[in-house]
Structures are given as structure tokens and as C-alpha cells.
Amino acid sequence: MACEVCQIPAEDEAFLLFAAEHWKVYLSFKQSYLGRCFIPLRRHAGSLSELYPEEWLELAGVTVRLEAAIRKAFGATLFNWACLMNAAYQEAEPEPHVHWHVRPRYDGPVELEGLRFEDPAFGHHYRNGEHMAPVPYQVRLRIAERIRECL
Amino acid sequence: MACEVCQIPAEDEAFLLFAAEHWKVYLSFKQSYLGRCFIPLRRHAGSLSELYPEEWLELAGVTVRLEAAIRKAFGATLFNWACLMNAAYQEAEPEPHVHWHVRPRYDGPVELEGLRFEDPAFGHHYRNGEHMAPVPYQVRLRIAERIRECL
Numbered sequence: 001m002a003c004e005v006c007q008i009p010a011e012d013e014a015f016l017l018f019a020a021e022h023w024k025v026y027l028s029f030k031q032s033y034l035g036r037c038f039i040p041l042r043r044h045a046g047s048l049s050e051l052y053p054e055e056w057l058e059l060a061g062v063t064v065r066l067e068a069a070i071r072k073a074f075g076a077t078l079f080n081w082a083c084l085m086n087a088a089y090q091e092a093e094p095e096p097h098v099h100w101h102v103r104p105r106y107d108g109p110v111e112l113e114g115l116r117f118e119d120p121a122f123g124h125h126y127r128n129g130e131h132m133a134p135v136p137y138q139v140r141l142r143i144a145e146r147i148r149e150c151l
Numbered sequence: 152m153a154c155e156v157c158q159i160p161a162e163d164e165a166f167l168l169f170a171a172e173h174w175k176v177y178l179s180f181k182q183s184y185l186g187r188c189f190i191p192l193r194r195h196a197g198s199l200s201e202l203y204p205e206e207w208l209e210l211a212g213v214t215v216r217l218e219a220a221i222r223k224a225f226g227a228t229l230f231n232w233a234c235l236m237n238a239a240y241q242e243a244e245p246e247p248h249v250h251w252h253v254r255p256r257y258d259g260p261v262e263l264e265g266l267r268f269e270d271p272a273f274g275h276h277y278r279n280g281e282h283m284a285p286v287p288y289q290v291r292l293r294i295a296e297r298i299r300e301c302l
Contacts (some may be wrong), residue, residue, distance in 0.1 A: 063199040078198065080236075
């Protein structure tokens with residue numbers, strides 16, 4: 001089994017925001033959308049249509065807890081949720097693993113740790129590429145800490 | 152209340168695939184991704200974190216029923232699900248209304264009614280713009296009919 005989502009590197013645990021029974025919530029490496037998160041299902045399942053009812057119900061609670069925390073931490077205006085799993089299909093034998101990408105969207109700039117986070121496409125589809133330089137490790141740690149404080 | 156999702160034009164009912172208690176499933180106007188659907192919540196609610204448990208549980212059933220039908224109808228390989236609601240925030244007084252966009256993805260071309268549907272970015276993020284000419288009304292009706300036959 002070569003599924004990368006099943007084998008999240010130990011060092012990424014520094015960015016774990018919270019672990020629920022069926023889902024884990026991590027701050028994403030990409031932070032152009034301040035507070036962007038990656039939410040893998042804890043078991044290996046390949047599509048939303050394979051989820052169990054208890055996994056959907058827990059996801060409901062995750063949306064409540066996470067959206068409230070990021071609104072409180074940084075004043076996010078809304079949240080874009082997407083379950084895509086395209087990259088898995090670049091492999092000859094795809095092993096998709098259900099996960100969500102959450103991009104908080106902002107109607108104005110946010111200053112944090114000397115950086116300015118902007119959402120130049122607010123009101124429109126998120127930009128798929130990064131629209132700012134990579135956010136330093138220490139700042140990402142601080143973003144994660146701030147969200148955890150608001151959970 | 153100016154919410155456009157609350158006021159779906161009567162003529163769009165020709166593209167209704169099925170109505171559940173809490174969600175309705177329509178074939179989208181945009182069909183570059185063959186079988187693309189638009190799934191509004193039947194009541195007005197502004198974010199995923201406001202959904203009731205029974206709405207999540209019914210969504211689970213919608214994913215099962217819809218993914219199976221589109222796989223059967225056209226051989227879709229996987230499905231991209233997204234809940235964004237950005238356009239609502241172009242208004243001075245946003246009235247977001249929860250809805251999903253579902254883009255079936257295909258690892259090869261599909262011929263239908265004399266048209267060729269391709270997925271040139273397969274294995275990667277969907278293209279936000281349309282990558283083929285608008286699909287004629289009669290062909291969209293046929294696509295909807297074909298999915299309904301597979302439900």
C-alpha cells in the first residue's frame with residue numbers, strides 16, 4: 001500500500017490542529033489562504049460515496065468546530081471546502097484516499113507575524129496556485145497554535 | 152430575500168435529476184465535465200457548519216446514488232465535490248446558500264450525441280473555465296435523461 005495519505009510524515013504532527021475519531025485536521029503547508037487545512041479520513045477509503053454515516057456525522061462537527069475557530073482566530077469571511085483526490089489518479093494504480101481541502105476566504109487583508117495575507121480573488125473561485133511566497137515554518141507553527149487556542 | 156439559489160427558474164426543472172428531502176440534484180448548465188451537477192440544499196443556509204445532521208446523512212445517500220449513476224451512464228473515473236459559495240460574496244449583503252458542484256472526471260474521452268467530451272487535466276485540479284463549446288440544450292436534456300435512467 002503506497003497511499004501517501006495513510007503515511008503522513010511524523011514531522012507533520014506539529015501541524016495537527018485536532019484529531020477526531022474518524023478525521024484528523026492539519027494546517028496545510030500551503031498558507032496563501034490563511035488557515036488553509038487538510039482533513040484526511042483516518043481510514044483508507046477512496047470516494048465520498050464510501051463513507052459511513054458516522055463519518056459524515058463527525059464531519060458535520062468538524063465543520064462547526066473548525067469554521068468557528070478560524071473565524072475567531074483570523075476573521076475569515078467564509079470557507080471553501082473541496083474533496084477532489086485528483087493527484088491519486090496520476091499513478092498507474094490509483095489509491096485515492098478521502099480528504100478535504102479547506103480554504104478560508106477573507107474580504108480584507110490580515111497582518112500576522114509581519115506577513116500580509118491577502119485574498120485577491122475574494123468573491124471568486126480560489127486561485128489554485130499560491131499567490132504569496134511560502135510561509136516560513138515558524139509562522140506556520142504560530143498559525144496552527146493560534147487556531148488551536150480558538151478551538 | 153434575493154437569494155438566487157432559493158429561486159431556481161422553472162425552466163431549470165427540466166434538468167432536475169432527483170429531489171431528496173433536503174437536497175435537489177440538477178444537471179449543471181456547464182457540461183465540459185460530462186455529468187457536472189449542481190446540488191442545492193432545499194432550505195436557505197449559509198455555510199456547511201449550519202447543516203443539520205439529517206441533511207448530512209441525506210447527502211451521504213446522494214453521493215452514493217449520484218456517483219453510481221454517472222459511473223454507469225458515462226464511465227466517470229472519480230468525482231470532484233466542492234462547496235464554495237464565493238459568488239454570493241460579490242454582493243454588498245451576501246446571502247450565501249449551501250450548494251455543491253460535482254465534476255465527474257474521466258481518464259479518457261467520451262463520445263455522446265456527436266460530441267466528444269475530454270478531460271485534458273485528468274489527474275490534476277479541474278479547470279475552472281469551460282474547455283469546450285457550450286453543450287446544446289437538447290444534448291443537455293439527453294445527458295440528464297441518461298443519468299436518470301441509471302439512478
